[in-house]
Amino acid sequence: MDEAWIALRLTLKVAGFATLINLFLGIGVAYVFARKNFWGKDVLDAVLTLPMVMPPTVLGYYLLVLIGRNGPIGAFLEDNFNINLIFTWQAAVIAAAIVSFPLVFKAARAAFESLESQYEQSARVLGISEFAIFFRVTLPLAWRGILSGVLLSFARSSGEFGATLMVAGSIPGQTQTLSIAVYEAVQAGRDDVANFLVLLTSVVCISVLLVSGKLMPGRVIESR
């Protein structure tokens, strides 16, 4: 059953990195969308939300076209840095990050937009710089909403299947995450492995939910 534990470790690694990327990217982009108006905002919003509604295999195909050896990004990385992303765990991270991006983006944007402007305004008249206001007022007040998106993003990343299989394949020990390992075990008729993997996945998911319940701040915050 060693392969199951290896798959679990890989899944946590991929989901962890993907969530970390979305933590910065999702919150940053959401803040800009919540506070600024710019040309083409609606179209960009639709493009960034696309991964939520598009089949993961289609996303995986797009990714292959972009970061594959002949794709614009893939060719650039290969020529300049001798990096080939396809069939690596990093490709799995990229796939998982893109698929789960809208979850952080949407949650963070809603959290920023629902914030009453008077808190940021009163920090401004108290002489605090815009940058510090983000960390001292905006982020702490929006954090509850953002956190729920981040945890969903972690869950979605660890369950990613379609896009990951397209760009990272199913190499045991390297790119074979739990969800892919379950599929492979069933295909190969190895029911005992499949049973164990499914059990393991269920335990991981329940743990994530329990941890998320603990992380959510319990104190009721009301404004006066």
Place this chain on the structure above:
Amino acid sequence: MLWDVSLQKTYASKQHQFELDVSFQSNASRLVLFGPSGAGKTQILKMLSGLTTPEHGHIRFNNVTLFDESLGICTTPQERALAYVFQEYALFPHLTVMQNIAFSLHKRWFNPAQQFSHPDVDHWLDKFELRTLAHQYPHQLSGGQSQRVALARALVMRPKAILLDEPFSALDESLRQNLRQELSQVQAQLNIPMILISHNPDDVESFGDEIIEISKGHVVTHAV
């Protein structure tokens, strides 16, 4: 001249258009802008503090130009250092009373710690009898207590002037009389210029060294 103000701005929505066109000069250390709600008083105060920008006009305080559209001068709220007390106080819900009051004394990217101590904070905690509430959160405070915290938070930054938006409207009548007296004493002791906006004739009586009556975005009378 203490205040030399001329502000013009047009607010247009689909339903109606509101034109704000207000000019006044005053040397009064207590100035009341009086008028019904919807007259544009809060907008004037926000322009003075720098939270919003007029389309045309100028704002000079103590012969220093804070804003002048024709000269292209527009200082930020942070640079103006005019304290602003919001109608609903806008205390930071995630910070304790003490942290709220100390907010402006700590310029960095993070908020003052719960154990933060500063002689100015102590001074205002004692002055407004907030010592026992220092570690409470805003949602645990009564209206009168919130108002004192908001005032302490504004005064601790040693502002050049203090702007108050309907400071007593959220309180019941019995409290108002006490707090009017308290504010009046503090203002006299610090000898700090103050602009107060209100629709309540009792406030005018207590603070109106000079009264500017505003209606539908225009100055109706200016009584000295």
